[in-house]
Amino acid sequence: MQVTLTRLLGAAALAGTALLAGCGNDDGTAETRSIKVGTMSGPESEVMEVAVQLAKERYDLTVEIIEFTDYVSPNAALADGSLDANAFQHEPYLRSMVEDRGYDLTVAGYTFVYPIGAYSEKHTDIDDLPERAIIALPNDPTNGGRAMILMHNAGLIELDDPENLEATPVNVVENPHGFRFREIEAAQLPRVLPDVDLAFINNTFAQPAGLSLDDALVQEGPESPYVNLIAVRSGDEEREEIQQLVSAYQSEEVAAMAQELFEGGAVPGWE
Structure with a gap:
């Protein structure tokens, strides 16, 4: 009788362990949540x-x-x-x-x-950009492309293919004002703003730097892809x-x- 009781207690303990495991995996380990x-x-x-x-x-x-x-x-x-x-x-x-x-x-x-926007500490209107202005762009392909397309749509430059989401300065076919482009890591763009005429900054980095889309000289609209x-x-x-x-x-x-x-x-x- 003692042996039988011991075995029953052991089985109960094992059952309790299984219940404590909850909804476990097939290998007996508890499910990761x-x-x-x-x-x-x-x-x-x-x-x-x-x-x-x-x-x-x-x-x-x-x-x-x-x-x-x-x-x-x-x-x-x-x-x-x-x-x-x-x-x-x-x-x-x-x-x-x-x-x-x-x-x-x-x-x-x-x-x-x-939305990405173009900001400036030197100019208050996009038409105020001088000849050979220095324009800072994100250096990753797609965000750089966003900036290039915005400039094309604003009439600042002309691209060979305005539908190219990865356009870079090499895709510029018309640059009547001789703008100079600087491709910079996106997170660093707010820091270089005092040193350039215009910088295209993702709102992810613009907002923490105290920049509002209302301050942008050019910005994406709600139709952005x-x-x-x-x-x-x-x-x-x-x-x-x-x-x-x-x-x-x-x-x-x-x-x-x-x-x-x-x-x-x-x-x-x-x-």
């Missing part, structure tokens, strides 16, 4: 913090934010498995990284359009945790925080 997402340091991270809170409240999902200050590292970290997702780039930039670096990444959901997104490794876009993050992000609470932080310079891209 946490993910890491990469963002740009600054207001974009503050916006993501709202989604992080909602993901915890609604889905009991723990999301850790990893902050970056450049546009290259977040995709490298996602590709090598250091991140589960990132939220900082628009689709043309993601496509260029996939093509150039062979990353197997895809779109899980859309976030905001952060550059809606930002949440990127993941291909095959993870339907993963439950990723879809829960996307759902938490595409919320009224997140939109309200972006409206507050970017002062109208963030347009929801999921509506």
Whole structure:
């Protein structure tokens, strides 16, 4: 009888252990309910913090934010498995990284359009730009292309193909004022503003530098194709945790925080 009782107690203990494990995987380990997402340091991270809170409240999902200050590292970290997702780039930039670096990444959901604008500390009107003015551009292909297309549309230059989203200064076929272009890392553009006549700055970096879209001499409109997104490794876009993050992000609470932080310079891209 003692042996039988001992065996029964042991079986009960094992059953209790299984129950404590909750919804585990087939190998007996507990299911992971946490993910890491990469963002740009600054207001974009503050916006993501709202989604992080909602993901915890609604889905009991723990999301850790990893902050970056450049546009290259977040995709490298996602590709090598250091991140589960990132939220900082628009689709043309993601496509260029996939093509150039062979990353197997895809779109899980859309976030905001952060319009790019042209700012100046020396001039108050785009028509005031002098001959041979120095114009600073983002040095990544797609954001540089945004700036080139804006200049073409404003009549400052003429491009060989105004539909080319990756246009660079080599695609300029008419430059009647002899503008000189300086391609600079996007995050550094607010710092060089005093040294140039005009700088095209993403709102991601403009707003933290105290620049408002209302101050821009030229800016993108709501028709911009550059809606930002949440990127993941291909095959993870339907993963439950990723879809829960996307759902938490595409919320009224997140939109309200972006409206507050970017002062109208963030347009929801999921509506």
